[in-house]
Amino acid sequence: MTLQIESRTPALDDAGHPVEELVLNVGPSHPSTHGVGRMIVHLDGDVVVKVTPVIGYLHRGIEKMAENRTYLQIVPLTDRLDYVGSMYANWAYCRAVERLAGIRVPERAEYLRVIVCELQRIASHMMSIGSSAADTGAFSMFIYTFDVREGVVELFENLCGSRLTYNYVRPGGVSKDVPEGWTDDVLAFTGSLGPRLDELDRLFFGNTITRGRLKGVGVLSPEDAVAWGASGPAVRGSGVNWDLRQHRAYSVYPRMEFDVVVGERGDAYDRARVRLLECYESAKIIEQCIAQMRAGAIMTEGLPRLLAPPVGEAYDHIESARGSLGVYLVSDGSERPYRMKVRSPAFCNLALLPLLAVGHTLPDLVVILGSLDPVFGEVDR
Amino acid sequence: MTGFEQLQTRLAELSPKLYPLFSEEFGDAVIGVERSQLIETAEELRALGFDRLGMVTAIDRQEWFTLVYRVASRSLSAAVFLKTRVPREDAHLDSLCGVWPAANWQEREVFDLFGIVFDGHPDLRRILLPEDWVGYPLRKDYEDDRIIRRPDYI
Amino acid sequence: MNGFVWGLIVGLAAGLLIAIAALIGVWWERKVAAKIQMRLGPQEAGPAGLLQTLADTIKLVLKEDITPNQADEPIFRFAPFLVFVPCAAALAVVPFATGWAPFNIASSALFFLAVPALSVIGILLAGWSSRNTYASIGGVRGAAQMISYELPRTLSVLSLCLLAGSISTVGIRDAWRWWWIPLTAVGFLVYFIASIAELNRGPFDLPEAESELVAGYFADYSGIRWAIFMMVEYGGMVAASLFGAALFFGGGLGLPGALGAVVFVILACTLATVMIWVKWTFPRMRPDQLMGLAWKVLTPMALVQLLVVGAVIAWL
Secondary structure (H helix, E strand, O other): OOOOOOOOOOEEOOOOOEEOOEEEEEOOOOOOOOOOOEEEEEEEOOEEEEEEEEOOOOOOOHHHHHOOOOOOOHHHHHHOOOOOOHHHHHHHHHHHHHHHHOOOOOHHHHHHHHHHHHHHHHHHHHHHHHHHHHHHOOHHHHHHHHHHHHHHHHHHHHHHOOOOOOOOEEOOEEOOOOOOOHHHHHHHHHHHHHHHHHHHHHHHHOOHHHHHHHOOOOOOOHHHHHHOOOOOHHHHOOOOOOOHHHHOOOOOHHHOOOOOOOOOOOOHHHHHHHHHHHHHHHHHHHHHHHHHOOOOOOEOOOOOOOOOOOOEEEEEEEEOOOOEEEEEEEEOOOOOOOEEEEEOHHHHHHOOHHHHHOOOEHHHHHHHHHHHOOOHHHHHO | OOHHHHHHHHHHHHOOOOHHHEEEEOOEEEEEEOHHHHHHHHHHHHHHOOOEEEEEEEEEEOOEEEEEEEEEEOOOOEEEEEEEEEEOOOOEEEOOOOOOOOHHHHHHHHHHHHOOEEEOOOOOOOOOOOOOOOOOOOOOOOOOOOOOOOOOOO | OOHHHHHHHHHHHHHHHHHHHHHHHHHHHHHHHHHHOOOOOOOOOOHHHOOHHHHHHHHHHOOOOOOOOOOOHHHHHHHHHHHHHHHHHHHOOOOOEOOEOOOOOOOHHHHHHHHHHHHHHHHHHHHHHOOOHHHHHHHHHHHHHHHHHHHHHHHHHHHHHHHHOOOOHHHHHHOOOOOHHHHOHHHHHHHHHHHHHHOOOHHHOHHHOHHHHOOHHHOOOOHHHHHHHHHHHHHHHHHHHHHHHHHHOHHHHOOOHHHHHHHHHHHHHHHHHHHHHHHHHOOOOOHHHHHHHHHHHHHHHHHHHHHHHHHHHHHO
16 A cells, blocks of 8 residues: 655745655554554654555455344454453443443442453553663663562453453353352552552653653643543543543443543653552452452343344443543344444544644654553454 | 433534434434434534444445444433435435544544545545555445355355 | 784784674664664574674675766765775774783874774765765764864863873873772863764764765765775774773783683673663754764863863872
């Protein structure tokens, strides 16, 4: 596929000399595009004048595939949407199915869903902060955050056998109950999380060079954030106090006590820091869940294997690590959905990039892309 | 009063013109409009305080396409589905980019996958598929040799 | 001995020294980085992975020598050597022992500071001849950075020259006194930071920023030509550490004979290790912040150091 890109016609600068833009292709195969993202950057010297993101390199047609699969078979497909956060991608889809079919999920399953979702949020944020740090050159930070993520991934491996794509949250509940001693392991993990996060905070966010790189870069105003349909930490960094877990509390979140972390200036530093501080809140939520969880069923009784919801449409959303992840399902009464649409937060957040990057330099562009935290599985579907 | 009824009454108080178009489907408030009234209704909603466009999508219903817009409002604590219909042979309608900037990429995606043209869109071109792709995959009559049909037995 | 023959021998020895320095330097860097990152580093090749770099070098030598189609071939092939030779030449004036350096000329400190500046041309040419946007951006950034940081580096060494009354490295090392350490501490800091920037290392490696420019000015180099750039980096690191240890710490801290030599080597290794440590801890600085640091922070610091030294000498 060839894209016809031309440097815009040579103009004359103030002294009357011809000036031409440099068109740089930050290609799909690049260490810091967070996956397969491509940006066509028009540079005036070292300053970015225009950025055109080109996406679709990971488009697999998941929405089309979903039309030819049963409701249960679609769950592994949702794993691969936001592959850094499979648990909550599963959950958003399952909530839409449950709404469509009128299924009530048992309480223990809801608690388990919240626990795994918050653990997944910690893992996802660690990945995001780590790769942002690697983009700015602090490679050791990448390793440290992945060490924290390793703790989560090991817990998931003990729980459902998988390290990346879990297929755990199913319509009607969850697929397996927790193994013996798993909740103690989780509590040990969350207990050790606080000091480790403090250390990461001091190491990366306290560093003068990091501050110089991240502060004041990619400032997003709250009005723009809302107008462009963005959500999640990218928007909370600008001071917009909006978190679906508190303001549209679903599942067992109404029973949890936690703070919504909000930034001030809306630059890359605040967005990244919001992600770090959210991990503390997630640890709090997990501990409360484990304290409140009681024995019980983990899957709705009497659910047919071939789920065939009545004719209709339903939409449900959750707060994922990237923002408001929603699934819109249309049913025609059969066991396969007529239409599945995934409202992907990373896709909507990425639309902010051309707006934020103008006027910054090339290294800042990389930092801004990292702060928007795109995962291209979700952007492209 | 259910949440839906509360929403209905509040919206009725704020704008009597929108109320008669309401219908309830699965607990989400839905407004259905004709294609020609789309921009007007969108601007009304925007003025009421629905400042977040979350999702734009389309459903292929054989003779027509249904366009679904989900708009939300923090201040009103409400979300509403705005639906409209577009005939298959004449699949174009007004772009809502002027009302909500968030519509930009979302409408490009609908154009890319369904072939619905949005008049007035600043930059309508394919977003997920390559520029030289032929056809609109999410349409029900999309033919492609490379698609593997899964067997009907489960 | 005939000067020319001696020069030839010294040149070959310097080349060899750089090769060995790169060998051990790369191994040590990987071990130190691994330690910082909670992993193990090279393990398999040789005892404790010591032969890892040798294995890598053999692999690199066996690679195909690729010149990109659109590159300017003669310059593309020549540029690595233009970067390498001045840095190798700088090693010739380091005072390895009291009163002795391979090339003991009257202005050897100036030689050490000025001759590696020629490699800036090599970097520019390497980036330019690759005919690749990333490479040319990297080359230009590298050139600007290296030129900027030469000033604080030279000024900091100048304060030592004032104290010693000579601009010969051997002369400075011989004239060293222990109280120079607290007196020139600021100058040493400036020299250290400026050296890291000169080598395109650590927080100042934007020209070769792996995560943005994908190796910048040497992006299109592969095989042994790329290895030459790497050898320049490690050879330069060794040269800067040796020079710093010799001048700012008087070689073996003024200790005699073998003990002095051992202390000298340990000091140089410590400096090199700190350079590695700094690289793996800090993020990278942006080009404008980098230039700002050179011109607005380090140069004034070096000038203040000069003032202080001047005052002390006048008082002495």
